[in-house]
């Protein structure tokens with residue numbers, strides 16, 4: 001079955017815009033569960049621009065598994081080891097970026113990342129590495145003992161939005177091939193970033209992919225149709241290609 005992880009970062013973005021307690025990411029997570037989400041994803045950034053430490057304290061108590069997205073820094077490692085979330089997804093983080101722009105350079109930081117993930121693995125967290133579709137990154141992820149790779153679908157989604165369809169299709173083909181290669185190496189394959197109702201189908205149809213993590217579009221649609229309905233519709237579109 002293809003799982004849906006709902007990323008609730010941007011519920012916190014709206015809350016933080018006014019410094020009120022609402023909208024509450026925990027309430028969004030509970031609603032996501034009722035609407036058919038299989039997990040909750042939250043990115044604790046170095047600058048705490050959306051999710052805060054206090055949010056993580058509360059989300060860890062949920063019934064649904066928490067996928068904690070974070071940069072590979074000593075501070076974040078300590079936080080993850082204290083809370084022991086179900087999964088830790090390592091992402092590259094740049095202070096000036098609006099969102100996670102590219103994949104992690106696992107191949108270029110192999111020794112560092114092997115040491116970084118070792119205590120997380122020992123603590124029982126499933127370690128996921130957010131990467132592009134390059135073979136070298138997949139091979140390195142397998143070598144250092146990650147359980148999961150999450151493939152970055154941002155470029156595929158951007159090309160679709162811009163109507164650059166031949167390039168979009170080439171990107172999709174590369175993602176398909178990467179999913180197959182990662183699966184062959186024993187890695188569990190996830191995917192995410194930028195997915196919408198229009199772009200989710202071809203990604204959900206890739207047979208090796210076990211989980212999609214989707215956030216911004218669901219929170220954006222929630223303004224118009226409600227969060228529960230947006231999640232239900234996303235699930236329906238995923239299930240339509242992966243019954």
Ligand code: PXP
Pocket residue numbers: 007009043069089091099100130150191192193194195213214215216217
């Ligand atoms: N997966 C990862 C690793 C991410 O960093 C993000 C963005 O926080 C997502 C998935 C979700 O992306 P979006 O919010 O664009 O759906």
